[in-house]
Amino acid sequence: MASLIAPSILSADFAHLADEIAAVTGPEGADWLHVDVMDNHFVPNLTLGLPVVQSLRAATEVPLDCHLMIEDPDRWAVGYAEAGAHNVTVHAEAVRDPISVALDIKAAGARAGLSLKPNTPLDDWVEALREYDTLLVMTVEPGFGGQSFMPEMLDKVRRARTMVDTGHLTVVVQVDGGINADTVAAAAEAGADCFVAGSAVYGAADPLRAVAALRRTVLQAQAVTDPAPSAG
Numbered sequence: 019m020a021s022l023i024a025p026s027i028l029s030a031d032f033a034h035l036a037d038e039i040a041a042v043t044g045p046e047g048a049d050w051l052h053v054d055v056m057d058n059h060f061v062p063n064l065t066l067g068l069p070v071v072q073s074l075r076a077a078t079e080v081p082l083d084c085h086l087m088i089e090d091p092d093r094w095a096v097g098y099a100e101a102g103a104h105n106v107t108v109h110a111e112a113v114r115d116p117i118s119v120a121l122d123i124k125a126a127g128a129r130a131g132l133s134l135k136p137n138t139p140l141d142d143w144v145e146a147l148r149e150y151d152t153l154l155v156m157t158v159e160p161g162f163g164g165q166s167f168m169p170e171m172l173d174k175v176r177r178a179r180t181m182v183d184t185g186h187l188t189v190v191v192q193v194d195g196g197i198n199a200d201t202v203a204a205a206a207e208a209g210a211d212c213f214v215a216g217s218a219v220y221g222a223a224d225p226l227r228a229v230a231a232l233r234r235t236v237l238q239a240q241a242v243t244d245p246a247p248s249a250g
């Protein structure tokens with residue numbers, strides 16, 4: 019099991035993105051940088067797109083984790099992989115051909131991720147997930163930072179963890195939404211191994227320390243449930 023911390027730049031100051039990324043970069047800093055791409059159609063919010071991701075790639079060596087909350091991800095996903103994203107996640111509710119998209123993202127050199135909104139059942143997507151490297155379990159309705167964690171999503175995380183542990187899936191199990199010092203342990207105990215946190219990191223007085231503190235809490239929780247967790 020991994021223990022990856024992925025600060026979400028949705029909660030950062032968009033006028034100073036390079037500085038905001040530097041603020042979470044370091045030996046105990048971000049493992050991945052979570053980049054929320056929103057189009058005001060799939061979700062009722064608008065953020066950034068491919069040109070910004072291309073610029074971010076040049077501004078940091080931290081792996082970019084692009085979460086596409088957009089309509090027609092089949093058209094756009096490969097562009098993010100070609101722009102140098104480490105992981106490109108599309109939404110199950112928006113994708114037309116999930117297998118082709120996963121294969122295309124991977125052929126372009128990135129990990130492929132599939133995200134499930136809170137009301138989207140895991141069981142409907144198990145076959146497609148065999149082509150994916152990351153499963154993103156949304157723990158809020160996608161669209162905005164600063165929402166409350168939905169504890170009822172922990173069961174989905176537990177079932178995904180069981181599928182990974184029994185060899186039915188080989189995905190990193192990622193959680194996103196309302197992850198903070200109070201909720202991260204429950205997500206880790208349920209079996210998540212990648213933790214997206216926006217307001218808990220960028221709302222903290224010291225974002226780098228907030229990342230390190232989240233990771234420590236994850237490792238403590240995983241030590242209880244998994245006798246031999248990897249360092250991520």
Ligand SMILES: O=C(CO)[C@@H](O)[C@H](O)COP(=O)(O)O
Binds near residue numbers: 026028159217
């Ligand atoms: O995808 C999303 C929101 O749709 C997230 O990545 C948010 O950026 C998480 O923010 P917090 O809930 O951690 O404040």
